[in-house]
Amino acid sequence: MAKIQLDHVSYSYPNRGRPAEVLHDLNLTVERGEFVCVLGRSGCGKTTLLRLLAGLDLPTRGAVRIDGEAVTGPGTDRSIVFQSYTLFPWMTARQNVLFGIQQTGKWGRAEARRLADAFLRKVELAEAADKYPYQLSGGMRQRVAIARSLAMDTEILLLDEPFGALDTRIRRELQEFMDALRWRDGQAEKTVVFVTHDIDEALYLADRIVYMTPGRIAADLPVPLPRPRKDLGPAERAQRDALRRTLVELFDREEDAPCRCAADAS
Ligand SMILES: Nc1ncnc2c1ncn2[C@@H]1O[C@H](COP(=O)(O)OP(=O)(O)OP(=O)(O)O)[C@@H](O)[C@H]1O
Numbered sequence: 001m002a003k004i005q006l007d008h009v010s011y012s013y014p015n016r017g018r019p020a021e022v023l024h025d026l027n028l029t030v031e032r033g034e035f036v037c038v039l040g041r042s043g044c045g046k047t048t049l050l051r052l053l054a055g056l057d058l059p060t061r062g063a064v065r066i067d068g069e070a071v072t073g074p075g076t077d078r079s080i081v082f083q084s085y086t087l088f089p090w091m092t093a094r095q096n097v098l099f100g101i102q103q104t105g106k107w108g109r110a111e112a113r114r115l116a117d118a119f120l121r122k123v124e125l126a127e128a129a130d131k132y133p134y135q136l137s138g139g140m141r142q143r144v145a146i147a148r149s150l151a152m153d154t155e156i157l158l159l160d161e162p163f164g165a166l167d168t169r170i171r172r173e174l175q176e177f178m179d180a181l182r183w184r185d186g187q188a189e190k191t192v193v194f195v196t197h198d199i200d201e202a203l204y205l206a207d208r209i210v211y212m213t214p215g216r217i218a219a220d221l222p223v224p225l226p227r228p229r230k231d232l233g234p235a236e237r238a239q240r241d242a243l244r245r246t247l248v249e250l251f252d253r254e255e256d257a258p259c260r261c262a263a264d265a266s
């Protein structure tokens, strides 16, 4: 059975009495252990899609299913890293991560604290554990949010441009960490839906890339490259470059297309 299934999903934001449909009849299947990247221009509905997967919003039509069960709200099987920093301002970095861990109810106090510190170390924020969000830079806040989500050890990870605000080095390290994290005994354990604007990031991380145009899935491309993808051989690099060209073309094609964003429809 598929881990995640979208079955004819449409979604409209209530918009001054006149609903504007931002997702139209989406069908998508994500298998257990799959890493799917979602690419697409700004405003095409990537965050909306992630919110439906998280159960923060419910489809206007159709159904989102996890392990075959229709999603009716958020659950402890999923964690989400939002596009904007969403830390509790009155909690320190450590308390924010601990809060996420405690939501899952999986660990006792001492183990939760040990995990919180371990994940803060992984995102290179051990020194900042006792700082409050206002004392951290944007990139540091995002790293705390990432640590919180990873420390929850959920089966499904939903990430909305999590590395957008980070510098290149830490971004690359977290990409590698993200890739390594979901494997256990050679099996991919975690199912990941990862939104990004960055074609190369998607080619580095994804088993499949879903390309969205406003409200729709325009392409669903497998990325059959071996892992880890740091040092690909010449044949595989050529394969990756061909995929990159396909994705660039998809982005370019929209440049010429008339804007069909929901804001225009209202
Ligand atoms: N709360 C809201 N109320 C009404 N319309 C909304 C709301 N949030 C988003 N939209 C509209 O829904 C559409 C999709 O927005 P969404 O945030 O999902 O795009 P996105 O692909 O994540 O964009 P970006 O890459 O800029 O983050 C846009 O036209 C946007 O204006």
Ligand SMILES: [Mg+2]
Pocket: 046, 047, 048, 083, 160
């Ligand atoms: Mg978005």
